[in-house]
Amino acid sequence: MDSTALIIASIGVFGTLASGLLAQRSALQLKQLELESTERQRVTELDSAAREAARTTLRTCFVNLNYSLRTYYSELQNHLRTLQHGSTPRKVSASLEGSRQAVRSALAEAQLIAPTAILEAAKECGALLGDSYRTLTTIEGETDHREELILEAQTLLEVISGKLVRMRDEMRDELGVEPPGDR
Numbered sequence: 001m002d003s004t005a006l007i008i009a010s011i012g013v014f015g016t017l018a019s020g021l022l023a024q025r026s027a028l029q030l031k032q033l034e035l036e037s038t039e040r041q042r043v044t045e046l047d048s049a050a051r052e053a054a055r056t057t058l059r060t061c062f063v064n065l066n067y068s069l070r071t072y073y074s075e076l077q078n079h080l081r082t083l084q085h086g087s088t089p090r091k092v093s094a095s096l097e098g099s100r101q102a103v104r105s106a107l108a109e110a111q112l113i114a115p116t117a118i119l120e121a122a123k124e125c126g127a128l129l130g131d132s133y134r135t136l137t138t139i140e141g142e143t144d145h146r147e148e149l150i151l152e153a154q155t156l157l158e159v160i161s162g163k164l165v166r167m168r169d170e171m172r173d174e175l176g177v178e179p180p181g182d183r
Contacts, residue, residue: 055175061106061113062171065122068106069167072099072129073160079136080153083146100133115174121167125160132156 075096103126110119135153139146169179 058113059175061109062118062175065106065110065114066164066168066171068099068102069122069125069129069164072096072103073157073164075099076129076132076136076153077157080150080157083136083139083153084150096133103129118167118170118174121163121170125163125167128156128160128163132160 075093079093079096107122107126110122114122132153135149135156139149139153172179
């Protein structure tokens with residue numbers, strides 16, 4: 001009986017020591033899982049914040065690009081109306097020139113941020129606006145072909161109007177915004 005008691009006591013002591021080690025091991029594993037979970041959550045939050053920052057930057061770029069192109073377009077429309085009413089501006093207005101510069105700046109930013117399809121659409125709009133600008137400034141000194149040039153500028157601006165709407169729709173699609181109900 002003595003040896004049985006000794007074996008039982010040894011097993012009890014061993015069990016007590018082993019349970020402490022097992023408990024410590026379980027606690028370490030649990031702590032490791034907790035740390036891994038926290039790290040995954042932190043990485044997910046950082047990725048989410050980076051995506052949101054990129055989306056905000058893209059949205060700001062789109063707003064600036066859309067605004068500057070539309071402002072330039074409006075300035076050209078105003079210039080055309082002045083010419084259609086028989087007036088000849090002495091020189092290009094400061095606001096028209098400012099609009100041209102704003103488009104250049106917005107296009108430069110878009111070259112670094114915007115997706116290719118939108119950048120190409122913006123470049124096309126910018127080029128057509130430039131063509132319209134050149135036509136309108138040619139009219140100022142022209143007397144023989146004035147009506148032809150006014151019609152050409154008007155046609156260009158009508159084409160640009162549709163392209164600006166399509167570019168805006170592409171931007172909205174890129175940002176995941178539903179198309180507007182009205183134009």
